[in-house]
Amino acid sequence: MHNICLFIHFSEGNEFPEYVRKYVLELSRHFQEVKLLSNPGKIISHTWSSNVELVFHPNVGNDFGRIYSYLHSVDLRAYDNLAIVNDSNWLIGDLKDVLDWDSICKYDLWGIIDSHEKPWYSNHIDSYHLQSHFLILGRKAISHLGTFFIQAGVHEIMTEKDAKTLRRMVIDRWEIGLTQFMLSKGLITGSYINSFEFNRRFGLKLSANATHLLFEELIREGYPLLKRKAIVHKTQMDTCQIHESFPEDILIHYKGKFDQPSNQDQGDISLLNHKYVILKYRFLKLFKFGKKAINLFSLRLIFSNN
Structure with missing residues (x-):
């Protein structure tokens, strides 16, 4: 082959x-x-x-x-x-x-x-x-x-x-x-x-991007990749040092593997807590549902008044 x-x-x-x-x-x-x-x-x-x-x-x-x-x-x-x-x-x-x-x-x-x-x-x-x-x-x-x-x-x-x-x-x-x-x-x-199957296990809808929202869970399942956009600012995409605030039990999987060559700026990476991202995702989903319900209720009021 x-x-x-x-x-x-x-x-x-x-x-x-x-x-x-x-x-x-x-x-x-x-x-x-x-x-x-x-x-x-x-x-x-x-x-x-x-x-x-x-x-x-x-x-x-x-x-x-x-x-x-x-x-x-x-x-x-x-x-x-x-x-x-x-x-x-x-x-x-x-x-x-x-x-x-x-x-x-x-x-x-x-x-x-x-x-x-x-x-x-x-x-x-x-x-x-x-x-x-x-x-x-x-x-x-x-x-x-x-x-x-x-x-x-x-x-x-x-x-x-x-x-x-x-x-x-x-x-x-x-x-x-x-x-x-x-x-x-x-x-x-x-x-x-x-x-x-993966999204369903964690209560996310079918179209959710697991590599952004469930990167920690993917790692625990043996997934060997970590999406760079999921954890760093776009302006720091070439900086590869992982911040100490990332969960320690996950850090041990890849601590020290991404050190950048010494002649490049390391910069300070602000990690997005994936649990916060999921909560935000679920809040927006609930907000959209509430907005639709309000619109439907308003339409019913209009028709009932007519």
């Missing part, structure tokens, strides 16, 4: 953050080829494993653009499996238990976690998708990629200049669109974490 992994990374620094190095190193233990797709810049060369190759691509079309640009230049018929991974997570464990190839090969398209989340701008009737930060495509899915890229409107995505519009297009057409396209072709999909 010949497999390849594309790891997509964007950074404005002059060297790769430690969390990227560790993530790529772990991937190199499980994939025969790892291509680190990064933006051209002032990156200082780094010694990687022999099966890791650094490939520079302009930051056009976000993750979608880099994936398309690279895959457009290779013969995918040489591979049995294609993994696509990005840098939006910290790797806090190893991938040994997750990458069970006997289990993964049962599916044409596999992801580390799925989702039913649907943004308001999505054009899809069914929003079910495998989250795009860690995907593995089998031969059948790989063979459909050419058609998928055409249907997704690759030229429109690659030429979009507005950052917000581009982000929405990529989420709708790539994040959700890839899974929905493969399902429409009769392919079989699966995931390591079933978000429906």
